[in-house]
Amino acid sequence: MSNLRGIFRLKQVYEEQLSGNWSVKSDVWLQLPQGLTNFGTGSAESAQTGYFGGGYSTYSTVDRIDYSNDTATASPKGPLSLARRYLASTGNGSYGYFGGGKTPSTVSTVDRIDYSNDTATASPKGPLSAARGYLAATGNSSFGYFGGGIPTTSTVDRIDYTNDTATASPKGPLSVARYGLAATGNSSFGYFGAGAPGPVSTVDRIDYSNDTATASPKGPLASARYGLAATGNSSFGWFGGGYLALSTVDRIDYSNDTSTASPKGPLSAGRSYMGATGNSSFGYFGGGAPGPFSTVDRIDYSNDTATASPKGPLSIARYSLGATSARANALPAVDSTLPPANSPTQVLPPTLFGYFGGGNTNQTTVDRIDYSNDTATASVRGPLLYGGTQKSGATGNGLGGYFHAGYGSYSESRISRIDYSNDTATAAPVGSLAQGRINDTATGNQEYGYFAGGRVSASGFISRVNRIDYSNDTATASPKGPLSLARRSMGATGNSSYGYFGGGLSPSTRSTVDRIDYSNDTATASPKGPLSVARCDLAATGNASFGYFGGGSLPGAVSTVDRIDYSNDTATASPKGPLSVARYVPGATGNSSFGYFGGGTPGTLSTVDRIDYSNDTDTASPKGPLSAARYTLAATSAAANGLPQ
Secondary structure, eight states: OOOOTTEEEESOOEEEOTTSOEEEOOOEEEEOOTTOOOOTTHHHHHHTEEEEEOOBTTOOOEEEEEGGGTTSOOEEESOOSSOOBSOEEEEOSSEEEEEOOBSSSBOOOEEEEEGGGTTSOOEEESOOSSOOBSOEEEEOSSEEEEEOOBTTBOOEEEEEGGGTTSOOEEESOOSSOBBSOEEEEOSSEEEEEEEBTTTEEEEEEEEGGGTTSOOEEESOOSSOOBSOEEEEOSSEEEEEOOBTTOOOEEEEEGGGTTSOOEEEOOOSSOOBSOEEEEOSSEEEEEOOBTTTOOOEEEEEGGGTTSOOEEESOOSSOOBSOEEEESSGGGOOOOOTTSOOTTOTTOOOOGGGEEEEEOOTTTOOOEEEEEGGGTTSOOEEESOOSSSOOTTOOEEEOSSEEEEEOOOSOTTOOOEEEEEGGGTTSOOEEOOOOSSOOBSOEEEEOSSEEEEEOOBSSSSOBOOOEEEEEGGGTTSOOEEEOOOSSOOBSOEEEEOSSEEEEEOOBSSSBOOOEEEEEGGGTTSOOEEESOOSSOOBSOEEEEOSSEEEEEOOBSSSBBOOEEEEEGGGTTSOOEEESOOSSOBBSOEEEEOSSEEEEEOOBTTTOOOEEEEEGGGTTSOOEEESOOSSOOOSOEEEETTSTTOOO
């Protein structure tokens, strides 16, 4: 990378494996304040631990579970500042926040645990807006949401981690007042389930991008209860136990959250008022009543129909405790020696943004969409090095985005790279394609980017696929197995294993979808189930499970959105809720929860539509526009196509 002042390479970024071990996955670049060079081991340690705090009979004890050695008894760490029970907890990659509870009177106290210094007593921070117990909490990397509780309330308080000495801010309420509920979620949504009085099976969803609105009721749990606990990963939430001594575990599918939750394998024993947390592979449910219990049950997310496995116990038997972890609720790994969340030198992770670059009339403009504030107009960042993508491809990984110039000459092969850690700079030149073309399309995974199809003359369509190796991106791209059909102006997306290239012109419009197998990329791409309608000049994005192909021309602009289910990719793609306006030659990218389709024509549009993957039968919602109207642009993101987050 160019301009490396203050940039250091993390040689070990760990990905959780189903075995519970850690392995090197990829290199990551982070911008650090000048003089900070000590990385320590905070990232690996904090990502492998879960914290269980407080509980009855009015403990301040905090136990730490080591996920890599989860048969051992949990280790007592620095206590809470105030002993209490019926509290709730959540956090981000650096800190855990334990809020509310009873002492026996209700309190508004919020304590913060520093994962990098967890032997110290927790630090009191700004309180909740009102004292309460029997509440629940969840959140994302930026905010923590504490909802419900006694006195019976629907209040949801938001803690801003960048300003955690302030009193928490009340936000949009739950749909019904209740206590004894549980909560979990992912980077975009929080789910608050069950509770009393009643009991109820209601599940409310908070949209973090619109958190002043009342929470939306979604598909209920399979049974009404209270005194339960919940945790989850980026795709699912598991709600376990409850009063009276239930062992039931229900799973919410975030991609289909209007359905009733699915019963899964039970806990090892019935109990209520546990704490629960976990990482991307496992959920840990600890303590509980009656008893009290010190039992910790582990749910294996890859085999969640089995009975949960008892693991090493807590150091003290108790119930009505809180639990949190640096990796629960799809939190990204964070190195504990980086500046804290409230530091002016903090660098926001690239997964928070999407980049739309180039466009008609030889434009070099790059707009950045902020996923956490997507009603705002996109901000202009450093330009592309070469003018306009002319609907040629863009893709990337967690470090940067790669844009094929694709404007003017049919032999155009140049590629420029956006560095996400320095996105105000002009994009840097890197290696070129092996064969020049325009109107190609691109997708990829964390290691490689694949640029496919296009045209080399007014009527000369090609099936060529070139692969960029991100670890050696100054080299010329390598020719790989071709598409099954020569064509141009496709849409492309995929996940970590496969790339899907759909639609296009050859010379008539096509519904063909070709799949590149990244593990065997010298073979010809395999035709899979087609799109629901033939079209060209479309765009595509998706997450680890589904790909969404939107807009295009028949000829004539369409608003159609087709969804490919990667687990059943021989079937015809399913039509979903349309874009808000018919268009062709837009750009598209997104994250694990949303897809963003921006720009296009006719009319030279600046409109950006957002598809909610968890409710994809609705018409896409217009969000903050691009900085200027344009078409034939391309887009990419560090969070699209199932890239690790």
